[in-house]
Amino acid sequence: MPVTPVLTGRWNTPESWTLATYERTDGYQALRQALEMGPDGIIGLVKDSGLRGRGGAGFPTGMKWSFIPQGDGKPHYLVINADEGEPGTCKDAPLMMADPHSLIEGIIIASFAVRANHAFIYLRGELVHCGRRLRAAVAEAYHAGYLGADILGSGFSLDLVVHSGAGAYICGEETALLDSLEGRRGQPRLRPPFPATHGLYASPTVVNNVETIASVPYIVRRGVEWFRSMGRERSPGPKIYSLSGHVTRPGQYEAPMGTTLAELLEMAGGIRGGRRLKAWTPGGSSTPMLTADHLDVPLDFEGVAEAGSLLGTAAIMIMDETVDMLRVVRRLTQFYAHESCGKCTPCREGTPWMVGILSRLERGEGDVTDVDTLLDACDNIFGRAFCALADGATSPIVSGITFFRDEFLRAVPTGSAPGHAGTSALATESAVTESAATDSVAGSPDALARAH
Amino acid sequence: MPMTERTRAAARDIIARYPQGRSRSALLPMLHLVQAEDGCVTAEGIEFCATELGITQAEVSAVATFYTMYKRQPAGDWLVSVCTNLSCALLGGEDVYARLSQHLGVGHDQTTPDGAITLEHAECLAACDYAPVMTVNYEFFDQVDPDSAVEIVDALQRGERPVPTRGAPLCTFVEASRQLAGFHDPRPGAVAGPGVGEPSVAGLLIADAGTPAGTAAGAARRTHTVPTDHPTKGS
Ligand SMILES: Cc1cc2nc3c(=O)[nH]c(=O)nc-3n(C[C@H](O)[C@H](O)[C@H](O)COP(=O)(O)O)c2cc1C
Ligand code: SF4
Ligand code: FES
Numbered sequence A: 001m002p003v004t005p006v007l008t009g010r011w012n013t014p015e016s017w018t019l020a021t022y023e024r025t026d027g028y029q030a031l032r033q034a035l036e037m038g039p040d041g042i043i044g045l046v047k048d049s050g051l052r053g054r055g056g057a058g059f060p061t062g063m064k065w066s067f068i069p070q071g072d073g074k075p076h077y078l079v080i081n082a083d084e085g086e087p088g089t090c091k092d093a094p095l096m097m098a099d100p101h102s103l104i105e106g107i108i109i110a111s112f113a114v115r116a117n118h119a120f121i122y123l124r125g126e127l128v129h130c131g132r133r134l135r136a137a138v139a140e141a142y143h144a145g146y147l148g149a150d151i152l153g154s155g156f157s158l159d160l161v162v163h164s165g166a167g168a169y170i171c172g173e174e175t176a177l178l179d180s181l182e183g184r185r186g187q188p189r190l191r192p193p194f195p196a197t198h199g200l201y202a203s204p205t206v207v208n209n210v211e212t213i214a215s216v217p218y219i220v221r222r223g224v225e226w227f228r229s230m231g232r233e234r235s236p237g238p239k240i241y242s243l244s245g246h247v248t249r250p251g252q253y254e255a256p257m258g259t260t261l262a263e264l265l266e267m268a269g270g271i272r273g274g275r276r277l278k279a280w281t282p283g284g285s286s287t288p289m290l291t292a293d294h295l296d297v298p299l300d301f302e303g304v305a306e307a308g309s310l311l312g313t314a315a316i317m318i319m320d321e322t323v324d325m326l327r328v329v330r331r332l333t334q335f336y337a338h339e340s341c342g343k344c345t346p347c348r349e350g351t352p353w354m355v356g357i358l359s360r361l362e363r364g365e366g367d368v369t370d371v372d373t374l375l376d377a378c379d380n381i382f383g384r385a386f387c388a389l390a391d392g393a394t395s396p397i398v399s400g401i402t403f404f405r406d407e408f409l410r411a412v413p414t415g416s417a418p419g420h421a422g423t424s425a426l427a428t429e430s431a432v433t434e435s436a437a438t439d440s441v442a443g444s445p446d447a448l449a450r451a452h
Numbered sequence B: 001m002p003m004t005e006r007t008r009a010a011a012r013d014i015i016a017r018y019p020q021g022r023s024r025s026a027l028l029p030m031l032h033l034v035q036a037e038d039g040c041v042t043a044e045g046i047e048f049c050a051t052e053l054g055i056t057q058a059e060v061s062a063v064a065t066f067y068t069m070y071k072r073q074p075a076g077d078w079l080v081s082v083c084t085n086l087s088c089a090l091l092g093g094e095d096v097y098a099r100l101s102q103h104l105g106v107g108h109d110q111t112t113p114d115g116a117i118t119l120e121h122a123e124c125l126a127a128c129d130y131a132p133v134m135t136v137n138y139e140f141f142d143q144v145d146p147d148s149a150v151e152i153v154d155a156l157q158r159g160e161r162p163v164p165t166r167g168a169p170l171c172t173f174v175e176a177s178r179q180l181a182g183f184h185d186p187r188p189g190a191v192a193g194p195g196v197g198e199p200s201v202a203g204l205l206i207a208d209a210g211t212p213a214g215t216a217a218g219a220a221r222r223t224h225t226v227p228t229d230h231p232t233k234g235s
Helices: A019-024 A029-037 A039-049 A061-066 A092-098 A100-114 A128-143 A174-181 A210-228 A261-267 A301-306 A325-339 A345-362 A370-381 A388-410 A429-438 B005-015 B023-038 B043-053 B057-064 B086-090 B093-104 B146-157 B173-180 B198-208 B216-221
Strands: A077-082 A118-123 A159-164 A205-209 A238-245 A251-256 A277-281 A315-320 B078-083 B117-122 B134-136 B139-141
Touching: A019 A100, A019 A128, A029 A039, A029 A100, A029 A210, A039 A061, A039 A100, A039 A210, A061 A100, A061 A205, A077 A100, A077 A174, A077 A210, A092 A100, A092 A128, A092 A210, A092 B198, A100 A118, A100 A128, A100 A159, A100 A205, A100 A210, A118 A128, A118 A174, A128 A159, A128 B139, A128 B173, A159 B023, A174 A205, A205 A210, A238 A261, A238 B086, A251 A261, A251 B198, A261 A315, A261 B198, A277 A325, A277 A388, A315 B086, A325 A345, A325 A388, A325 B086, A345 A370, A345 A388, A370 A388, B005 B023, B005 B043, B023 B043, B023 B057, B023 B173, B043 B057, B078 B093, B078 B146, B086 B093, B093 B117, B093 B146, B117 B146, B134 B146, B139 B146
Parallel strands: A077 A118, A077 A205, A118 A159, A238 A315, B078 B117
Antiparallel strands: A238 A251, A277 A315, B078 B134, B134 B139
């Protein structure tokens, strides 16, 4: 499979973030076409393209837009989810940094389609430099008449505000995001009613991911057939795959939906230091881990689901044979315990409790029943909590135990403590010693080579 | 400290961004604004937000305590955040944090006695392909290791401003907070500070390999070029 740079296409161009560069490379041409097509024409086109949400759940974008009531007399809103925080996910930040105008053009077209005159980019607070680029680009777009009143003489008006969050992973969940944008604690809302009818300020609202909306101008400009020429029947188009962890060349690889990890690893130079693949997440830490047995799974929504996991954000965190699975799972579970918003009991109480058990196992003070207790707890959390954060919290634990059960059991009382403080990089103690002895790459950036 | 007229004017600017009657949406940026005045969320800041927005101080406090970027004590001049989530931990992020903690003699969310540095371990910072990463007042230092991280904080403590790998030149916590409140960075060239490094364009470099753009002649049109030892080059 080839790389197919579309959304990433401008990222390596000098001053790629400026309006001048964007206009020189076809920028804001799709907007002119879209204004001619009319709102229903755009919704139809996006439906036909088969574009699915890139924020994790893969909901069909055109269908989401068509749920917005027409002629209801209420204001409509478009809210861009730029809260990127799912561990392993690092695609929206470079997109906003390198090509903010593609997002802005997508926002104008999508707002026109769903008849919204006010749009917001809810930007993760920590991404201050993305904020600079976005705010500068929004100012340029206003100045050029792409935003504000009567855009390009169409009679359509749109105001766009970049709103920085303040540090809370849960605000990526779309209803928590809306509460946060309304100036409240970012806690999820009960659904139904759905944001399509009762979203921001209880008005019809579309929430879409950055990558989703940035895809729209290309679909408008190049057409449904072009979009569907990439990817698979039910998951068409290009996708930005983010590779991180124990890989030779970590980074963003945009390729057709359905590309496999084997193919991606070939592009990225394979596993670091010639080691073997042990485990990987297909779509961020909330998606169940897979193993070397899944190298040829097509990475689209259907393919990954058939393999028992989820495509999520296509954030592939790669772990080689040296990692201690117990430490990995403990660290990820700590993340969920820290980020639990506290609204519901299974998640608020369950996640720290599971951290406790995992830490105990790691210290070698576990009990033979601990592994089953963990699975039992996950069983009681999954599907029983208020939002999907808690479902995600069970993913590393359940998949870790499914594939590496012996590592969890191995830690049951032995007197000695595997993975004690002082070892690094989530490596098993023996692996560290081994690789420190055998790794000859001087000054290797791989921490495993430096471990003492 | 009591809020100045300039701050009140800034608050009105923020409120004006949101639809009529929806001023409460201004609360998050206003809390950033308060931090830009006071260095943290103070009692006066909470009172200020409550008064300007016509909500209770309890409502403001409930929000201020929910989000990690709002600090209850004055942060040091430099907020040093080390990512210890998985992709960074796999490449030594936990070692970087441990070393800084030992070197500075402070733990998570604590400030050095000279008031220069507040250290924190952070969750995934959406830069996993640059792991291990740390940020200083939210500008990125990529692919750090314990030694380079110590050099960075030493420079900060000497009063220097090391240059981030990506982002604008370092600005103070107060200045960053003002930008978080939605105001432009007034420094010339700030927007142009590097945004993408090689990992962001890893796939593009493969597409470039063997094409004119990927060669030295095409370099003028490219920020990054295919390294000559790139195995996919020309293949
Ligand atoms: C805990 C949690 C965190 C999430 N974080 C994000 C995020 O950072 N960005 C994002 O686009 N979607 C995130 N989502 C998914 C959103 O709820 C929502 O499905 C998405 O923004 C819809 O956009 P899309 O249809 O374009 O994918 C998260 C969901 C959950 C449960
Ligand atoms: S599952 Fe967790 S994050 Fe979601 S509402 Fe419940 S406590 Fe909050
Ligand atoms: S895990 Fe460190 S930036 Fe994502």
